[in-house]
Amino acid sequence: MRIAVVGMGFVGLVTATVLADRGNTVTCIDINEKRIDWLKKGDLYIYEPLLRELLLKNKTRVDFSSDYSNIKGNEVAFICVPTPTVDGRIDLSYVRSAVLSAKSVDSDVIITVKSTVVPGTASALSSHIGRDIVSNPEFLREGNAIDDTIHPNRIVIGGKNSDYLEKVKRIWEFTGAPVILTTNENAELIKYGSNSFLATKISFINEIANLCENIPGTDVATVAQGMGMDHRIGKDFLRAGIGFGGSCLPKDTTALVSYAKERGVELKIIKSAIDVNNERIEHAVEMIKKELGNLNGKNVCVLGISFKEDTNDVRESKSLELINALMSMGAKIQAYDPSVKEVDGVEMVGKIEELTQCDCVVIASEWKEFETNAIYEKSKKVIDLKRVVNIQTHPTVLRIGAYNAKD
Ligand SMILES: NC(=O)c1ccc[n+]([C@@H]2O[C@H](COP(=O)([O-])OP(=O)(O)OC[C@H]3O[C@@H](n4cnc5c(N)ncnc54)[C@H](O)[C@@H]3O)[C@@H](O)[C@H]2O)c1
Incomplete structure (x- = not known):
């Protein structure tokens, strides 16, 4: 598949690397141009066991850019941007901005939120952009992130559109992990x-x-x-x-x-x-x-x-x-x-x-x-x-x- 991954932090970079290793072509997007320059040169700002070696092995299938227009033509876009807390409340502005940017360049791409977001977030964004969004929360542990992505305990996929759910499910089929297909809200709350x-x-x-x-x-x-x-x-x-x-x-x-x-x-x-x-x-x-x-x-x-x-x-x-x-x-x-x-x-x-x-x-x-x-x-x-x-x-x-x- 052609897959986009938005947000090159621990989750995004590991997700992109593992998906490339499974034969997908992966477009990596981050608004931090410095990070993109480093990644293009092969410099990793993240220390994660096995990540460097796996990324190097698959470099011909991974492309880095800070230009959202490169999302065009991808089948699925995984959103892996931060969701910090500000004054104790979740700040969803990064997720909102990434979803809107992805939608504005390609209205067909299946937007799939990996970031940890409170229940109701994907549904509210779906209504806002007039298109279903898939929730696919991430459970990896830093320090064991590659192995956790290849061998997760379970895959949780939430959403309303069964075609979208099936497509995201297919991406993770190689893991052999049990899959829970459910609502966006359940998926979001399972993570919390x-x-x-x-x-x-x-x-x-x-x-x-x-x-x-x-x-x-x-x-x-x-x-x-x-x-x-x-x-x-x-x-x-x-x-x-x-x-x-x-x-x-x-x-x-x-x-x-x-x-x-x-x-x-x-x-x-x-x-x-x-x-x-x-x-x-x-x-x-x-x-x-x-x-x-x-x-x-x-x-x-x-x-x-x-x-x-x-x-x-x-x-x-x-x-x-x-x-x-x-x-x-x-x-x-x-x-x-x-x-x-x-x-x-x-x-x-x-x-x-x-x-x-x-x-x-x-x-x-x-x-x-x-x-x-x-x-x-x-x-x-x-x-x-x-x-x-x-x-x-x-x-x-x-x-x-x-x-x-x-x-
Ligand atoms: N780190 C973990 O162990 C872990 C595990 C499971 C889930 N999560 C969740 O995954 C999400 C990402 O976490 P992380 O630790 O990978 O974050 P991170 O802070 O390491 O990286 C996020 C990246 O997103 C980029 N970014 C911010 N706004 C953007 C935008 N609008 N468009 C494109 N790129 C943008 C940043 O420049 C940064 O490189 C969070 O919601 C987190 O809670 C993290």
């Missing part, structure tokens, strides 16, 4: 329901972690392992830490709560999940203060800047929130991250070995390379906020979610 549930799972285990820190003999990692073996619960998203960050869970939970409130519905559980999440950094700072006392003038080495491992995405990074909190108390920060090399006001080093001796090393994300022994040469005090350290080999490390005898 999923992300809000995942966020709730994280906050849930973080509350259990708080409890474990107060009960001798408990450790949240073991409790989560035991809980997760129950298939009704599942082990994913049950890792205690400093809370959820990134470009999706914080904004999606907030947007859903305010969307529901406007309809007179209070989402108490999701609101609590957000509240618990908002307390995680204060909790982590208290742990560090217990170890170091007054933070003024203390040297702290932080491992991990991006919002999670295997990505360079720093949007809503909890690690950055932690660093800012520590700096506001007078701590001096040195940091290392495999994919993030510059952070305003923070001294970054190129590898763990280059960190200088410090009062404390804080592990703030789950990169595999943080399992090295090199970190114990930097300080006697190591605080594991993401539970990456093996307890058997390093029993003295202070771990979030575990009872600490010193408390």
Whole structure:
């Protein structure tokens, strides 16, 4: 097929690359001309495992442009533009603008919204442009995005026009994943329901972690392992830490709560999940203060800047929130991250070995390379906020979610 993908961020670029790899011809559109120039030169501003190699392999089938007129002649246009929250409410202006631009150059192209949008968005835009729009929400995880796109758990396609639904379904047939064909509104809410549930799972285990820190003999990692073996619960998203960050869970939970409130519905559980999440950094700072006392003038080495491992995405990074909190108390920060090399006001080093001796090393994300022994040469005090350290080999490390005898 000839397919257009609008918005060259994590979702758009991965979608375009995988579709090209499946033999489609893909036209990529972004209004950010700088990004398009980089992509034409093969420069990726996104770090995502396997993306560079796959894009290179399929470069003859992918075309980059900031000119919407290139959408003309494509059968389907996937809209993958941002949907940030502004003052707690979703900002749909990017989606609206992309849909209107696509429609204005080709009134036959099947406009398919991959961006996360609140229920009613596609239907309202359909009425506005006088043509059905398909909803096809995206569930990929950054850091695993290629594999998630090729092997999704499910494909959700919403809309009214059965020909359009069938066409979009055909595009994703290669995945072999079960398909839910439904209304636009259901498709839109499945995405919010999923992300809000995942966020709730994280906050849930973080509350259990708080409890474990107060009960001798408990450790949240073991409790989560035991809980997760129950298939009704599942082990994913049950890792205690400093809370959820990134470009999706914080904004999606907030947007859903305010969307529901406007309809007179209070989402108490999701609101609590957000509240618990908002307390995680204060909790982590208290742990560090217990170890170091007054933070003024203390040297702290932080491992991990991006919002999670295997990505360079720093949007809503909890690690950055932690660093800012520590700096506001007078701590001096040195940091290392495999994919993030510059952070305003923070001294970054190129590898763990280059960190200088410090009062404390804080592990703030789950990169595999943080399992090295090199970190114990930097300080006697190591605080594991993401539970990456093996307890058997390093029993003295202070771990979030575990009872600490010193408390
Ligand atoms: N990042 C994720 O892990 C993820 C996962 C699932 C769903 N989503 C959702 O997918 C959507 C896109 O997320 P993302 O992280 O890829 O965004 P992003 O911010 O990384 O990239 C969006 C791109 O869209 C471009 N853009 C903005 N307005 C445009 C317009 N009118 N026309 C063309 N291009 C335009 C921007 O220049 C940018 O390059 C969001 O709704 C997000 O919630 C994201």
